Amino acid sequence: MAKTVVLQRKPLSLSERTYLPQIVTGLKTTFSNMFKGKVTLQYPEEKPNIPKNYRGIPTLVKDPNGREKCVSCQLCEFVCPPKAIRITPGAVPESEDDREHVEKAPQEFEINMLRCIYCGYCQEVCPEEAIYLQDEYSLSGYSRDEMINKKEKLYELGGTLPDQHYKWDKKKNAEDEGNDH
Amino acid sequence: MFDFEMLFMIGLKVLFALLMIGAVMTMAGYSVLAERKVSAWMQGRVGPNRTVLPLVGYVPFAGKFLKGMGMFQPLADGLKFLFKEEIIPGHVNKFYYNLAPIVALVPALTTMTVLPFGEFFADNGESFPLMLANLEVGILFILAVSSLGVYGIVLAGWSSNSKYPFLGGIRSSAQMISYELAMGLSLLPIFLWVSEPGTGAMGLSLVDIVDSQKQSPWLLLVQPLSALIFLIALFAETNRLPFDMPESETDLVGGFHTEYGGFKFGIFFVAEYAHIVVGSAIFTIVFLGGWHFMPWMSDPWPATWIGSLIGVGWFLAKTIFLIFFFIWIRWTLPRFRYDQVMNLGWTKLLPLALINLIFYVCLVTWLDQPPA
Numbered sequence: 001m002a003k004t005v006v007l008q009r010k011p012l013s014l015s016e017r018t019y020l021p022q023i024v025t026g027l028k029t030t031f032s033n034m035f036k037g038k039v040t041l042q043y044p045e046e047k048p049n050i051p052k053n054y055r056g057i058p059t060l061v062k063d064p065n066g067r068e069k070c071v072s073c074q075l076c077e078f079v080c081p082p083k084a085i086r087i088t089p090g091a092v093p094e095s096e097d098d099r100e101h102v103e104k105a106p107q108e109f110e111i112n113m114l115r116c117i118y119c120g121y122c123q124e125v126c127p128e129e130a131i132y133l134q135d136e137y138s139l140s141g142y143s144r145d146e147m148i149n150k151k152e153k154l155y156e157l158g159g160t161l162p163d164q165h166y167k168w169d170k171k172k173n174a175e176d177e178g179n180d181h
Numbered sequence: 182m183f184d185f186e187m188l189f190m191i192g193l194k195v196l197f198a199l200l201m202i203g204a205v206m207t208m209a210g211y212s213v214l215a216e217r218k219v220s221a222w223m224q225g226r227v228g229p230n231r232t233v234l235p236l237v238g239y240v241p242f243a244g245k246f247l248k249g250m251g252m253f254q255p256l257a258d259g260l261k262f263l264f265k266e267e268i269i270p271g272h273v274n275k276f277y278y279n280l281a282p283i284v285a286l287v288p289a290l291t292t293m294t295v296l297p298f299g300e301f302f303a304d305n306g307e308s309f310p311l312m313l314a315n316l317e318v319g320i321l322f323i324l325a326v327s328s329l330g331v332y333g334i335v336l337a338g339w340s341s342n343s344k345y346p347f348l349g350g351i352r353s354s355a356q357m358i359s360y361e362l363a364m365g366l367s368l369l370p371i372f373l374w375v376s377e378p379g380t381g382a383m384g385l386s387l388v389d390i391v392d393s394q395k396q397s398p399w400l401l402l403v404q405p406l407s408a409l410i411f412l413i414a415l416f417a418e419t420n421r422l423p424f425d426m427p428e429s430e431t432d433l434v435g436g437f438h439t440e441y442g443g444f445k446f447g448i449f450f451v452a453e454y455a456h457i458v459v460g461s462a463i464f465t466i467v468f469l470g471g472w473h474f475m476p477w478m479s480d481p482w483p484a485t486w487i488g489s490l491i492g493v494g495w496f497l498a499k500t501i502f503l504i505f506f507f508i509w510i511r512w513t514l515p516r517f518r519y520d521q522v523m524n525l526g527w528t529k530l531l532p533l534a535l536i537n538l539i540f541y542v543c544l545v546t547w548l549d550q551p552p553a
Contacts, residue, residue, distance in 0.1 A: 026513045034222040042227075
């Protein structure tokens, strides 16, 4: 059992009972604080450092070749808890022959930012790594329509992220070499 | 028919009065800025640094500096108070509600009429104090009028007809009465000391007090205990932390001015800071040698108009340091509890001031006894 030690408080001395030396100590502290560095962030001009795994606004990204990654599988639409995502699937145009093997692409992709709860399930579920919650967090608009991010806006916000897999290139190469499954 | 000389003198007095009001009000406005800036620096922040007049921001070096120091913030704040909607809540007593800010501001502006802030050297070598009215009973006038300021607060608290302002008003009146005594008693030894036979000063005049500190120690060094008691009482009388019972925004919302907004609130605000400015000036006059240079030293500046300007500047510098001290204390010490304030006032400061008075009565009597 822990031994309890009762500390005897020393009675305050006369100078301590006037509080004046303590006040002087406090004044010294506040005065020296005046010349220390400032912690203020001049917000709109300076922005805080956003950590890598921050969950900001969901965005669509393109692969390093500038191709659309989303194949409109609609998994994100399905998993989205507040039903903020709405996808209209469409076919990949025949003209884009560098996107062979990709059959579908979103014709329209909408994320309603009035509903979005920034949970990141869409990023987690996406088999194509096409949707990312990135470092942008400040979002405002004058109307409800403005708060619905359309496909162009989503790609504009997303930009291009490095791709680890080049999934569809690998598939195409495999087929070219004759070992497709 | 018309006495033009008389009219001229009246006009001159009015002009001086307006100048004085302008100076004190400007200082009050800029002490608000100083409060915000100093508190920001003490807390590791930057403080107001965005407000700037059009075009001034483009002046190469000075514009950026002035903007960074928030030099235009008081203007913006004043304008904001002017243009805000004047809301008068339905439950207030309208007459007294409107009267209270005026009653709070008038004493703050009246006390400055008897404040000497420098001396003017005439060509024939005589010197006159620079002040609006050279009252023989200056300090008495100041003590009498500045304690009227409590009526503004009490009226505001009472007429607001709401519980928090009411509590603020009650606390304020109790506090003012308690510390008024200690304040008056702490000044008595000063006047006893100054009125020693042979020093020339025999009255309650502030000018005589200042002149008694010329080439001799400041009264702060002669009577440190009186100065301490006076300073503490001054903090209490100006409702500054650690004695801001009437406001105590943590427990009384805003205290006596909870129901006020817009320009009326602005007037309370300015009155409070005008009290601080005037209080700092009084402390400078009584304990810090007014416009005289340093203890035991004669003024190093010439007895011309340049000298009087430097003297006024020196007086202002001391006053501004004291205003800084007020702010400094505010951001260092937490607020007393209400009963602690009463306890300190009645059971500590008042007996201490009495003992101090008795001690100096004995001392002065002993010093003054004619050689046997």
